[in-house]
Amino acid sequence: MRQMQLDPDARRGLSLISIPFAFSILLLAAPLMILLAMSVWTQDFLTLDRTPTLDNFVEAWTDPIYRTLMLRSLKISIIVTLVTVCLAYPAAYYMSFVAPNNRKALLIFLITIPFWTSYLMRIFLWKVILGFNGVINGSLMGLGLIDQPLDFILYNQLAVVVTLSHAWLPFAVLPIFVVMEKVNRAYLEAAQDLGDTPFWRFIRITLPLSMPGVVAATLIVFVPTIGDYVTPKLVGGPSGLMIANMIEVQFKNANNAPLGAALALSALLLVTSVAGIFVWLNRRYLTSEGAA
Amino acid sequence: MSKRILTTFMIVFTLFLYAPTLLLPIFAFNDSSIIAFPLSGFTFEWFYSLTEADELRGAALNSLIIAAASSVLATCLALLATSATVRYKFPGKGLMIGVIMVPMFLPEIIIGVSLLTVVLLAGLKLSIYTIIMGHTLICTPFAIAILRSSFQQLDPSLEEASLDLGETRFDTFRRITLPLIMPGVTSSLLIAFTISLDEFVIAFFLSGTEPTLPVYIWSQLRFPQRIPSVMALGTLLLLLSIGLLTLSEVLRRRSVRRLGQHDTSGAW
Amino acid sequence: MIELSNIEKHYGSYHALRDVTCHIKEGEFFSLLGPSGSGKTTLLRTIAGFEGIDSGSVVIGGQSMAGVPPNKRPTNMVFQSYAIFPHMSVAQNVAYGLRAQRLGKTRTTEMVTEALGKVGLAGYGERAAHALSGGQRQRVALARALILKPKVLLLDEPLSALDRKLREEMQSELRHLQRSLGITFVLVTHDQEEALTMSDRVAVMFEGEIAQLDTPQALYKRPASKRVAEFFGAMNILKAEILGLKGGIVTTRIEGLGVAEIPLGPEADTHGGNKYCAGVRPELMTVLDDGESAYPKENPAIVTDVEYRGELTYYDVKFDGSDTPVVVSMRNTTNREIKEVGQKVRIGWENASAVLLLEQT
Numbered sequence: 001m002r003q004m005q006l007d008p009d010a011r012r013g014l015s016l017i018s019i020p021f022a023f024s025i026l027l028l029a030a031p032l033m034i035l036l037a038m039s040v041w042t043q044d045f046l047t048l049d050r051t052p053t054l055d056n057f058v059e060a061w062t063d064p065i066y067r068t069l070m071l072r073s074l075k076i077s078i079i080v081t082l083v084t085v086c087l088a089y090p091a092a093y094y095m096s097f098v099a100p101n102n103r104k105a106l107l108i109f110l111i112t113i114p115f116w117t118s119y120l121m122r123i124f125l126w127k128v129i130l131g132f133n134g135v136i137n138g139s140l141m142g143l144g145l146i147d148q149p150l151d152f153i154l155y156n157q158l159a160v161v162v163t164l165s166h167a168w169l170p171f172a173v174l175p176i177f178v179v180m181e182k183v184n185r186a187y188l189e190a191a192q193d194l195g196d197t198p199f200w201r202f203i204r205i206t207l208p209l210s211m212p213g214v215v216a217a218t219l220i221v222f223v224p225t226i227g228d229y230v231t232p233k234l235v236g237g238p239s240g241l242m243i244a245n246m247i248e249v250q251f252k253n254a255n256n257a258p259l260g261a262a263l264a265l266s267a268l269l270l271v272t273s274v275a276g277i278f279v280w281l282n283r284r285y286l287t288s289e290g291a292a
Numbered sequence: 293m294s295k296r297i298l299t300t301f302m303i304v305f306t307l308f309l310y311a312p313t314l315l316l317p318i319f320a321f322n323d324s325s326i327i328a329f330p331l332s333g334f335t336f337e338w339f340y341s342l343t344e345a346d347e348l349r350g351a352a353l354n355s356l357i358i359a360a361a362s363s364v365l366a367t368c369l370a371l372l373a374t375s376a377t378v379r380y381k382f383p384g385k386g387l388m389i390g391v392i393m394v395p396m397f398l399p400e401i402i403i404g405v406s407l408l409t410v411v412l413l414a415g416l417k418l419s420i421y422t423i424i425m426g427h428t429l430i431c432t433p434f435a436i437a438i439l440r441s442s443f444q445q446l447d448p449s450l451e452e453a454s455l456d457l458g459e460t461r462f463d464t465f466r467r468i469t470l471p472l473i474m475p476g477v478t479s480s481l482l483i484a485f486t487i488s489l490d491e492f493v494i495a496f497f498l499s500g501t502e503p504t505l506p507v508y509i510w511s512q513l514r515f516p517q518r519i520p521s522v523m524a525l526g527t528l529l530l531l532l533s534i535g536l537l538t539l540s541e542v543l544r545r546r547s548v549r550r551l552g553q554h555d556t557s558g559a560w
Numbered sequence: 561m562i563e564l565s566n567i568e569k570h571y572g573s574y575h576a577l578r579d580v581t582c583h584i585k586e587g588e589f590f591s592l593l594g595p596s597g598s599g600k601t602t603l604l605r606t607i608a609g610f611e612g613i614d615s616g617s618v619v620i621g622g623q624s625m626a627g628v629p630p631n632k633r634p635t636n637m638v639f640q641s642y643a644i645f646p647h648m649s650v651a652q653n654v655a656y657g658l659r660a661q662r663l664g665k666t667r668t669t670e671m672v673t674e675a676l677g678k679v680g681l682a683g684y685g686e687r688a689a690h691a692l693s694g695g696q697r698q699r700v701a702l703a704r705a706l707i708l709k710p711k712v713l714l715l716d717e718p719l720s721a722l723d724r725k726l727r728e729e730m731q732s733e734l735r736h737l738q739r740s741l742g743i744t745f746v747l748v749t750h751d752q753e754e755a756l757t758m759s760d761r762v763a764v765m766f767e768g769e770i771a772q773l774d775t776p777q778a779l780y781k782r783p784a785s786k787r788v789a790e791f792f793g794a795m796n797i798l799k800a801e802i803l804g805l806k807g808g809i810v811t812t813r814i815e816g817l818g819v820a821e822i823p824l825g826p827e828a829d830t831h832g833g834n835k836y837c838a839g840v841r842p843e844l845m846t847v848l849d850d851g852e853s854a855y856p857k858e859n860p861a862i863v864t865d866v867e868y869r870g871e872l873t874y875y876d877v878k879f880d881g882s883d884t885p886v887v888v889s890m891r892n893t894t895n896r897e898i899k900e901v902g903q904k905v906r907i908g909w910e911n912a913s914a915v916l917l918l919e920q921t
Contacts, residue, residue: 007612008612009379009381009382010380010381010382010383011382012376012380013377013381013382013385014382014384016373016375017373017376017377017382017388019369020370020372020373020432021388021392023369023428023429024391024395024429024432025391027407027426027428028391028394028406029391030410031406031409032402032406034406035405035409038409087305090298090301091301091302093298094298094299094302095302098295098299110306112537113313114309114310114312116486116533116534116537117316117526117529117530118490118506118526118530119491119492119506120492120506120509120510120513121312121316121522121526121529124513124519124522125312125313126312128312128315128319128328129311129312133326134328134329135315135329138330139329142330166308166309166312169309170309198294220396223397223398224399224400225399226399227398227400227401227402227493228401229401230510244399244401247401247405251405251408257412260405261405261409264401264405267399268399268402271399447643449639449640449643450643452637452643453637453645454656455629455630456608456610456631456635456636456637456705457631457656457657458631458632458660458708459631459659459660468645471647472646472647
């Protein structure tokens with residue numbers, strides 16, 4: 001009845017948010033729609049053929065090169081996410097539950113500082129660490145442990161995983177830490193008072209209550225990883241290349257933007273559906289069980 | 293027992309985090325054009341060489357302009373979005389703020405290629421403006437995350453009291469809201485500035501003839517003989533970032549003290 | 561001064577204010593009293609202009625407030641949290657609302673000094689806002705609102721954050737301030753004692769409705785309903801059967817006490833099939849000593865519990881032929897003996913001891 005009439009507060013809120021929202025629509029949603037349109041067109045040498053076709057998607061999903069790159073990107077994203085979250089969790093736990101209160105701000109400061117090193121430099125420095133004449137090989141040879149440099153540590157997927165995990169660590173630590181900080185310490189005391197050992201207290205109280213932080217960390221790491229361009233290019237070698245490198249090739253060198261658009265959207269679809277399944281499973285099994 | 297394991301883990305974890313960063317100054321001062329151990333000697337040569345690179349100056353200027361513009365734009369957009377979501381209830385709120393926050397979770401390459409597609413189709417020229425737009429888009433969610441906590445710590449009755457005492461909404465924002473969320477605004481500006489300064493992928497896709505600093509660095513990484521200079525540049529950038537971050541923390545602590553509040557938030 | 565007519569307000573499906581109508585007189589100390597969630601704060605914020613209303617009207621000083629924002633209303637408010645601006649000094653806080661009047665520095669300083677003096681904070685102007693105690697913050701909030709010479713001062717639970725001693729001090733101080741200034745005060749409180757001691761009139765609110773509006777004495781003596789009666793101090797609620805109505809006097813059979821003739825209150829209405837019960841205040845009955853017979857009515861009872869509280873003694877008694885325990889309080893004067901549990905006693909009362917109360921449906 002009076003639903004269409006908005007009270008002044010609602011109107012004020014709407015008018016305030018309309019500007020940033022319009023900005024997002026104009027620069028995010030609309031370009032994504034245009035990207036979608038581009039992906040169903042065809043590059044005909046220098047001109048665009050605007051008859052809608054799914055050929056680019058068919059190519060993106062069936063051509064072995066693209067399929068290999070796509071699956072490899074997904075695999076690397078999953079592994080990177082697992083490694084990152086598994087390393088970030090105990091670090092966040094330490095910061096929240098073990099470190100004294102007056103040290104927490106300092107610890108956060110400490111773990112964020114290295115990440116104000118230029119992103120490109122950080123990745124390049126991993127190349128220096130893992131390289132043929134790099135820090136690891138140099139040290140191992142200096143110690144007399146090996147006679148010649150190990151060549152399997154750079155230019156492969158392992159190097160990509162190490163480098164990306166390192167790059168994402170603070171982004172994973174912070175959301176987990178924030179959620180852990182909100183856990184009421186009385187719950188832990190209550191659990192112990194009711195007879196839980198520290199191990200069971202962790203399994204039954206801390207872990208389920210910190211799950212929202214883990215989910216946030218997972219999403220923050222997992223989705224963007226599939227689009228990483230620099231790391232595979234610098235430390236991946238031919239066997240470590242990922243889909244983003246191919247998207248760049250299609251947009252720039254190969255001048256086939258429609259295929260690039262189809263590849264980009266396919267990759268996005270792939271990660272968001274995997275992420276969606278993850279969130280759904282988590283809601284369904286982990287969190288609800290923790291709450292019950 | 294488990295405490296000791298965790299502490300050991302934390303030390304190893306921190307070393308792992310710092311490993312690449314610690315190498316940066318080492319090679320920046322190393323008197324050799326090859327980036328490898330063993331080290332050969334101490335030199336300032338690579339820092340001097342930076343003063344002679346004209347291209348670098350142009351790229352740095354572009355980056356500063358882009359970072360300044362996008363941090364201000366992102367913070368303004370975030371102020372609007374945050375004051376709307378923290379203070380008011382309205383239909384479609386969750387959806388709208390969701391759309392605005394999406395870039396935080398989106399691979400940057402998607403933003404890069406979609407903006408590139410628009411520019412290509414519209415027949416526009418790539419320029420620093422396209423990069424500013426892209427960076428504003430990715431910085432806004434971070435600015436919102438920072439400002440949201442500032443707004444939430446602000447007692448809404450302070451704004452009501454100002455209105456009640458006869459001030460207009462605009463003057464209330466100017467005299468009450470803004471001074472009280474200033475630490476958040478400062479952090480938001482600094483964080484957005486740093487994100488933009490460091491962002492590579494979007495800039496890489498959207499820069500035409502005017503590279504940003506990361507795009508310039510990327511182009512230099514192909515030439516082995518330029519790498520020591522890049523290390524020197526990286527060292528300077530690191531110092532700049534740490535300086536900005538420390539400044540933001542100092543400002544935040546000072547304002548916390550001035551307002552006599554309890555220090556609840558972390559280093560940001 | 562303030563005329564509220566037929567105000568309705570919903571938050572989604574929640575009915576926050578139901579057909580609220582009341583008239584607050586000029587220069588009166590008016591209280592809105594009710595439990596949390598009764599709509600009293602919403603009503604105050606409606607007067608201040610912070611909450612819109614679905615229908616009805618707010619008129620202040622003869623002017624309709626429809627569409628008038630809070631900053632244009634002739635009201636000022638003391639917030640529950642006091643809302644002292646933390647980044648300003650005491651003087652800056654107090655001078656805050658004067659900016660629009662462009663009075664010049666000297667005049668502003670004069671007015672601030674005067675306002676601070678009025679609330680007992682002379683010389684505190686340069687203090688930082690966060691260096692104040694709870695009571696001082698409240699005084700600053702008062703000075704800041706009063707300096708604008710509002711027609712109406714709105715106070716949202718201003719004393720709830722203070723400890724008991726300070727609260728009692730501030731109660732009488734507020735009362736004196738209101739009398740000397742002659743400004744209309746509207747106070748929101750959940751504390752019935754506070755409402756009774758400070759106000760000229762009190763509106764008791766339940767679930768978004770004004771249940772009764774009257775002077776403190778009338779509210780205490782002649783509550784209209786069981787709920788209002790129970791909100792103000794102790795009240796024995798007894799079953800009542802209406803036997804007849806004649807000339808404004810209701811003849812009622814009260815459980816345990818017998819037949820009483822009670823004057824009909826203004827809000828009561830014995831027609832429409834409403835259910836009634838009787839209420840008797842503990843202090844309006846007397847546990848009679850042997851040979852004492854100062855009351856027109858007497859009923860035999862047995863003492864089931866005795867609670868000695870120094871100044872008063874509370875007896876739980878049961879009347880013959882009734883199972884409902886009834887509380888009777890006695891002032892411990894020098895001659896009066898304290899009865900014991902199990903002792904048979906006579907309870908003295910009169911018609912005026914009982915009131916007829918509307919039961920909630």
